[in-house]
Amino acid sequence: MSLKMIRLQPEQDFDTPFDNACDGFNQRWWSDSTLVSTPFHQLEDDCWSFLDEGDEVARAVLSDVTINGDNYKGLRGTITVKDIAFFEVRQQYRRRGVGDKAAAMLRSHYRGQVLSAFPIDKVADSFWAAAGFTYYPRIDRADIRSSSHRRYDPLFLFGIKA
Template sequence: MPLEMIRLHPAQDYDTPFDDACDGFNQRWWTDSTLVSTPFKPLEDDCWSFFDEGNEVARAVISNATINGDNYEGLENSIAVRDIDFFEVRRQYQRKGLGREAATLLVDRYQRQVLSAFSIDESADSFWSAAGFVYFPRKDQADIRESSHRSYDPLFLHGVKV
């Protein structure tokens, strides 16, 4: 049975629409409202939850962003993107193909837009590559994973014409 992708809406600004009682997710990401677009912009940011047979298996937050092309090899100009701010597969559902299926649903949903993802570790590098995203190294060779400034994490793009 294919995954069901459901858009969630917060009750108010600075509120996360994700269920904080759902175990198997990094609770800091999904319950700390300061991490989900401060303040949350319900008309611009999209919160998605992915379900398999009624069980929540993955989550994503997508926002508007601009990538400075001057910083990355292979990019000439700055480009507007829909940035995958947060993406996580619930612990007990990892390594079953559900994350890639969720990523495919995001690609289909935003098919006329460039999607960006900043990888936080080598496992994420492999995941984004397998999901059809293309790696763009920084010109200055910086790779500071999980930095406070995400633009130093490795950049992966889907749908960009180079």
């Protein structure tokens, strides 16, 4: 597999740069106008498509975020991160190492910056841990998956010296 990471540029804010007709992705994440417009602004954020021999096999959106580290065990103060707001491997390419390779490409591209991931379920927890990210539990033990503001979600970080 020869994976290529391509940065996508939307024509305007709140417009998805991803191909809505591409099957195998959670279309609600990538094309729902209310979801797309609420958590991120594509003109400010980094939208990535991962291609294998011309086929789109994975997608990612990264946002600049600050995290209050005081809410997590082992962290302190405000931490500026590149948050992996959305990350998905196309359904027919899952369990083939595509996600691992795409995550490695993101780590390499953002070398020197802290990356964060707020996983949505136990499968995602396992993925981010296997991808080299470290889990930081909340001090208040809150673990509300997919909270609207991610304030109470589990936190995984890569590239931080805690």
